[in-house]
Amino acid sequence: MPVLQSLERELCPGFLLPSAPVLGRCFPSPNSSQFEFPGISGNTSIDQGISGLLDSLNARDISxxxxxxxxxxxxxxxxxxxxxxxxxxxxxxxxRLVAGPLVLVLILGVLAVLAYGIYHCWKEYQLLRDKGASITQLGFTTNLGAYRSVQETWLVALIVLAVLEGILLxxxxxxxxxxxxxxxxxxExxxxxxxxMSTVFYPxxxxxxxxxxxxxxxxxALCLATSGQPQYVFWAPNASLPGCEAAPLNASCDPMAPPANSSCPGLVCAFQGYLSTGPVQRSLFNLQIYGVLGLxxxxxxxxxxxxxxxxxxxASFYWAFHKPRDIPTFPLSAAFLRTLRYHTGSLAFGALILTLVQMVRVILEYIDHKLRVAQNPVARCIMCCFKCCLWCLEKFIKFLNRNAYIMIAxxxxxxxxxxxxxxxxxxxxIVRVVVLDKVTDLLLLFGKLLVVGGVGVLSFFFFTGRLVGLGKDFESAPxxxxxxxxxxxxxxxYVIASGFFSVFGMCVDTLFLCFLEDLERNxxxxxxxxxxxxxxxxxLGKKNDAPPGAKRKKP
Known part of the structure; x- marks a missing residue:
């Protein structure tokens, strides 16, 4: 019974696992080791335990x-x-060739989807209106699916879609x-x-x-987690044997000291764990926090x-007057070296501002997780508002940092x-910013859907054997x-498309800021x-009066 109480209070480990040193760390020895559960007779090998678990889950055959x-x-x-x-x-x-038609098709596609939504909502509203299905008959209910059977729901959806369609037009x-x-x-x-082309591989x-x-x-973090002060206690395989009543079980001991003379059979000084309190542990905890901040x-x-x-x-592409003659030979390498030499501190400062906001969000999530049970509805609402505000602040700082880095470059x-x-x-x-941002987002979303959907469909037909006539060398095995x-x-x-399109999005944002600067300064x-x-x-209805061979001055 004392052993079971110690296990319930987590005063001693649930099982003992002999280990071997590997690169200064303790790793279990699965070939010849045995692990024993305190208070349970007999022992079981690690291989047997793992094999039994894999067999029960049928994981071996699946793997x-x-x-x-x-x-x-x-x-x-x-x-x-x-x-x-x-x-x-x-x-x-x-x-470069189909940007105009593609954007036009996407915009018309959005208009067509909204138009179909308006038509569908009108038909549903007309049908339910003829049946007399009104919200007054339904009343208030927590079953949100029930609101699909009343005419007011479809009328509201019809009005919202019609307003969106009108705004877009x-x-x-x-x-x-x-x-x-x-x-x-x-x-451009x-x-x-x-x-x-080297820029697309920079991700x-x-x-x-x-x-x-x-x-x-x-x-x-692993080194810090295993750098605490170890704690050793007296432990016996079976505390119910005669002679173990007076043994100092669960008392601290020194593993380097000579074995104590005791009438309790098998009494050893065993490792229990690392101390969770004390100045050393507080220092290690602070170092872990600094490590997360540094990460x-x-x-x-x-x-x-x-x-x-x-x-x-x-930017070196945009400010080259005669393209591609005035573009640097290795623009990406030159920009990389220039950034490391001159702008490391500016990037670190911008990253620090974003990091502080992210750390506050992490701390807030931790507090919310710990106090979730004790919170009342008002406290949960306030916590949700704080998290929403910090999320918006993080998005704004990312947007501001991105454009600040462009101006730095x-x-x-x-x-x-x-x-x-x-x-x-x-x-x-601001109007140009909103239009360009939404058009770019729509275009890149279509590009991702095209790439991921195309690869997914081709992979499905290929690996399921539905592509016939390719020959034995171009067929997938069963x-x-x-x-x-x-x-x-x-x-x-998806990962490849995201990497490529992130470069393209950065290119659009850079050229856009250069374009605005060009308009204001020239x-x-x-x-x-x-x-x-x-x-x-x-x-824009503008033109340059300078002769083609004249020397150009950058802003």
Missing amino acids: VKIFEDLAQSWYWILVALGVALVLSLLFLLLL LMLVFLRQRIRIAIALLK ASRAVGQM LVTFVLLLVCIAYWAMT FWTLNWVLALGQCVLAGAF IYGKNFCVSARDAFMLLMRN LNYYWLPILISVVGA DGSAARPYFMSKALLQI
């Missing part, structure tokens, strides 16, 4: 089948990922000039990516740097580095000045779980000519 499927389909998965890469690249390059009428500018910037961004560098930061933090800071700095490097490369000023200039510039052109390579292909295609004269493309000059 073997999964391994066989991956061994037979891994090269076809790589082919599917290659197809995703090619589709993403082709989509970005073809935007008015936007198309009054903002058509800005939509044309957005399309021209998308074409596609041209920039085509001129600097791999960011991914590697993120992995390095996470791995370093994990190793540091967030370094991750945000790596992301900021990628944004600033890409912005520097694309263009002018080389510090973070605060660049953030102020970027914010004021965007506020002076699989136990055909969904596994399909799922891997779809997830990989006037088309010989001293201050415009650097924008001819298509943008035609849309």
Whole structure:
């Protein structure tokens, strides 16, 4: 009974597991070790315990089948990922030719979907109105599905969709000039990516740097977690044997001291765990907090580095008057070295501001999780409002940082000045910002759906054997779980498409800020000519008076 009470109070470990030292750490020895449960007679080998668990879950057979499927389909998965890469690249390059028609088709598609929604809501409302199904007959109920059977629900949905349709039509009428500018910037961004193909592979560098930061933090956290003060207590395999009543069970002991003379058989000084209290533990806990803070800071700095490097490369494209002759030979490498040499502190400052907000969000989530049971509805509402405000603040800081990094890459000023200039510039052109942002989001969403959907459909027909006539060399072997390579292909295609389109989105944002700066600082004269493309000059009705061979002065 004392042993069971000790287990319930977590005064001693539930089982003892002999281990062997490996690289300064303790790892279990599954080949020859035995683990014993206190108070339970007999012992069980680790291999037997694991084998019994795997057999009960049928995991051994499933894992073997999964391994066989991956061994037979891994090269076809790589082919599917290659197809995703090619589709993403082709989509970005073809935007130079089909950006206008594609945006028009997408806008008309949204209008058609809203129009169909209005028609459907009208038919449902008409049907329920003829039946006399009103909300007055239904009354108040917590079953939200019941509201689908009353006419007022469909009438409200009809009004909302009609208002959205009207707003979108008015936007198309009054903002058509800005939509044309957005399309021209998308074409220019596609041209920039085509001129600097190395930029589309830069997300791999960011991914590697993120992995390095996470791995370093994990190793540091593991070292800190195993650096506490160990605690040893007296323990006996069976405390109910005669002679163990007077033994100092669960009392602290020194493992290096000589064995104590005791009438209790098997009495040993066993490791119980690491102390959770004391000055050493408080210092280690503080170091863990600093480690998490450092992790967030370094991750945000790596992301900021990628944004600033890409912005520097694309800015060099925009401010080249004669393209591609005036574009630097290695724009991405030059931007990378320039950013590391001059802008490391600015990026670190911007990353620190974002990190502090994220840490406050993490602390708030932790407090909410700990006090969730004791909170009343008013406290939960206040906590939800705080979390919502911090989420909005984080999104705003990310938006501000992104544009500040672009201004840093263009002018080389510090973070605060660049953030102020970027914010004021965007506020002076808020309508253009909203139009370009929504058109770009819609276009990139369509691109992701196209790439991921295309790879998913092709993978489904290929791995299920529904593509006939390809020949034996281009047919997939029979699989136990055909969904596994399909799922891997779809997830990989999404990651590849997200990486490519994030570069394109950064290119659009950079060219847009350069375009706004070009409009405000230049006037088309010989001293201050415009650097924008001819298509943008035609849309705006502007022109350059400078001769083609004259020397250009950057802003």
